[in-house]
Amino acid sequence: MAGARRANKIDAHGGVVLAGSVDSHTHLVFPASRAAEYEQRISGATYEEIARRGGGILNSVRKLREMGATELKERARAKLAQFAAHGTTTLEAKSGYGLDWPSERRILLILRELARAQALEIVSTFLGAHVLPPEFRGGKKPADDYVELICREWLPHVAEENLAEFCDVFCDRGAFTVAQSRRILTAARACGLKLRVHAEQLERTGAARLAIQLHASSADHLEKLTAGDIRALANSDVTCTMLPGCCFHLGLAHYGPARKLIEAGAIVALATDFNPGTSPTLSMAVILSLACTQMRMTPAEAIAASTINAAYSLGRHESIGSLEVGKFADMAVFDVADYREIPYYFGVNHCVMTVKSGGVIYSRR
Numbered sequence: 001m002a003g004a005r006r007a008n009k010i011d012a013h014g015g016v017v018l019a020g021s022v023d024s025h026t027h028l029v030f031p032a033s034r035a036a037e038y039e040q041r042i043s044g045a046t047y048e049e050i051a052r053r054g055g056g057i058l059n060s061v062r063k064l065r066e067m068g069a070t071e072l073k074e075r076a077r078a079k080l081a082q083f084a085a086h087g088t089t090t091l092e093a094k095s096g097y098g099l100d101w102p103s104e105r106r107i108l109l110i111l112r113e114l115a116r117a118q119a120l121e122i123v124s125t126f127l128g129a130h131v132l133p134p135e136f137r138g139g140k141k142p143a144d145d146y147v148e149l150i151c152r153e154w155l156p157h158v159a160e161e162n163l164a165e166f167c168d169v170f171c172d173r174g175a176f177t178v179a180q181s182r183r184i185l186t187a188a189r190a191c192g193l194k195l196r197v198h199a200e201q202l203e204r205t206g207a208a209r210l211a212i213q214l215h216a217s218s219a220d221h222l223e224k225l226t227a228g229d230i231r232a233l234a235n236s237d238v239t240c241t242m243l244p245g246c247c248f249h250l251g252l253a254h255y256g257p258a259r260k261l262i263e264a265g266a267i268v269a270l271a272t273d274f275n276p277g278t279s280p281t282l283s284m285a286v287i288l289s290l291a292c293t294q295m296r297m298t299p300a301e302a303i304a305a306s307t308i309n310a311a312y313s314l315g316r317h318e319s320i321g322s323l324e325v326g327k328f329a330d331m332a333v334f335d336v337a338d339y340r341e342i343p344y345y346f347g348v349n350h351c352v353m354t355v356k357s358g359g360v361i362y363s364r365r
């Protein structure tokens, strides 16, 4: 091609070059780690017990509401540089640690500013329905009032200010019911937002069926699927996003049924679920290792799941997610002799260079 004549040539020194990872599920903006709760869980407390004591997501909400926008943004910016250093070139990022309108909006504005101020592409998702905020707990106000607040006030603002492309709901035990989730997602779609659902993680609620009915782009987690759910997802266009980092970090024995979903013909994606409570990793290579070892995905299936399939769930499969003429040159170079060594050497970052839209954004050389 004529335009290629003046292009820079990059020597990959015999390494493996892949499409940059597309991390389609992260909670990028949060105020602090929850390492103390990590230790409590090791000592025997469950995730839900910690949440009942005011820990968990509400712990992050309390701290985020108190933290200034500059500090929050700088924390997220530092994490984005680490994502780039691990070969990720696009990531989805959700709100959901604000749970009041000024704080939710602040998170979405930080994401917009970061999308302009650094190299990684950020896809924004509004997750006002993460859990009930403290103001609606303990019988203070009915949960449905919060659902209506999201539907009647916040979602129209999100759309008006163009603050997010997607709306997500945590539809599970201890979060929002299927009926509440349906109400929120239907309102979000009417505002022009595309849909994602946290589904069937703690309990089988029917959230995956809801995702299918509403033509959501993605249903995420899916550890508790039934055989019927697997068939229904395989017959749908909903991407099944597996988040094995959560199962690992929570020390669970049961991982999502990725193998059964693939065999049934479903679209399976992988993401980090980067967040301070249940999956504090931003390394897609670690997720590949977990997918291969714990869910018996082949290395090639896992790489496809974390690139082109994840791009599909974000509606970007025609521009990113694979190395093809006509797509953006989003690439990661790994210092290994065989692509299978990326998950095989678990816990080691072999990414030595990351290229976004043709420009080198990270290099260890």
Ligand SMILES: [Zn+2]
Binding pocket: 025, 027, 198, 273, 275
């Ligand atoms: Zn999540």
